[in-house]
Amino acid sequence: MTHKAGFVNIIGNPNVGKSTLMNALVGERLSIITSKAQTTRHRILGIVNGDDHQIVFSDTPGIIKPAYELQQSMMDFVKSAFEDADLLIYMVEIGEKELKDEEFFNRITKTSTPILLLLNKIDRSNQEQLEEQMQMWQTKVPNAEIIPISALEKFNTQTVFDRIVELLPVSPPYYPKDSLTDKSERFFVSEIIREKILLNYDKEVPYAVEVEVEEFKEEENIIRIKSVIMVERDSQKGIIIGHKGSALKKVGIAAREEMEKFFLKKVHLELFVKVNKDWRTNDFQLRRFGYNQ
Ligand code: GDP
Ligand code: K
Ligand code: MG
Numbered sequence: 001m002t003h004k005a006g007f008v009n010i011i012g013n014p015n016v017g018k019s020t021l022m023n024a025l026v027g028e029r030l031s032i033i034t035s036k037a038q039t040t041r042h043r044i045l046g047i048v049n050g051d052d053h054q055i056v057f058s059d060t061p062g063i064i065k066p067a068y069e070l071q072q073s074m075m076d077f078v079k080s081a082f083e084d085a086d087l088l089i090y091m092v093e094i095g096e097k098e099l100k101d102e103e104f105f106n107r108i109t110k111t112s113t114p115i116l117l118l119l120n121k122i123d124r125s126n127q128e129q130l131e132e133q134m135q136m137w138q139t140k141v142p143n144a145e146i147i148p149i150s151a152l153e154k155f156n157t158q159t160v161f162d163r164i165v166e167l168l169p170v171s172p173p174y175y176p177k178d179s180l181t182d183k184s185e186r187f188f189v190s191e192i193i194r195e196k197i198l199l200n201y202d203k204e205v206p207y208a209v210e211v212e213v214e215e216f217k218e219e220e221n222i223i224r225i226k227s228v229i230m231v232e233r234d235s236q237k238g239i240i241i242g243h244k245g246s247a248l249k250k251v252g253i254a255a256r257e258e259m260e261k262f263f264l265k266k267v268h269l270e271l272f273v274k275v276n277k278d279w280r281t282n283d284f285q286l287r288r289f290g291y292n293q
Contacts, residue, residue, distance in 0.1 A: 001051070001052055003170065004054075005054040005168060005171040005172060005173050006171060007086050008164055010089045011089070011091070012090055013096065016091045016120055016121075017152065021118065025057065025157060025160070025161055086113070086167075087115075087167050089116050090116070093119075094120070094130070095125075109142075109143060114167050115145065116146075117145065117146045118146075119147070119149065120149055122149065123155065130148060145163075185216060192255050193227055194206075194211050197209050197251055200247065200250060200251050200254070201247070205239050205240070209240070211228070212227065213225065213227045214226045214228055222266045225269045226270045228272045228273070228274050229248075229274070232275070232277055252271050
């Protein structure tokens, strides 16, 4: 039996549905999904193992113009997606016209890596619009194979999966065949907390936040977690905590419930808020949080 394996990198603008697709394909909730842009800061590997294949997915941040150092670092992740991919999945959504980043567009049309262009959210379109968009993208990216999908409703996602396996190179597996992801449990804990923060506060506050897990202790019947929410200013600390701690309590409850679903175990979660000035612009801090690798 020949074995196929390779790296499949999912790229595209923020909020087109990359995380939703990956979760549909991997079949586990590995990367966080919200309606806000820039949720995904890291590259996340989701690994799918079959008898004769191993697909290593990574979900990259959306294409954005670097405005400050953190975003520059995110763009580096996106660029590296071209370098180590056996297959690129370029996701666009119905109604999307202009590519926000020209340099990216040039890379896409010139790459020798096979590309699946997934036209997502077709549950929102009619037949006429769909045909018009299919033609437009075929003209823009002639080197891509276009598949219309709905990641949310899992329409055509099995077709995508089968096509990915067909396009993978013959290769032994890269990771042990029982591994699901290269990220630690602590990583998922911090991502879940960050997701709840994004969902619970308005305006720019969530983007000034970083989450660190100080303790992750798994006991027989419970997981004990201590985590710090890092903000840039005292005023943000006040907002995160809320009146008599009410806002933080809400985040804590939602995060704990999500963690219990994820780990299938009771979770005890303690959250602290600390002010750590300028973590976004300080190169040392960025490295500490893992963005500058
Ligand atoms: P990402 O930023 O590219 O990773 O996008 P997400 O996966 O986080 O999805 C952004 C938003 O689009 C979420 O609200 C999803 O529920 C929604 N979404 C994703 N796929 C579809 C789809 O096929 N149809 C519709 N209607 N919404 C979708
Ligand atoms: K998102
Ligand atoms: Mg995402």
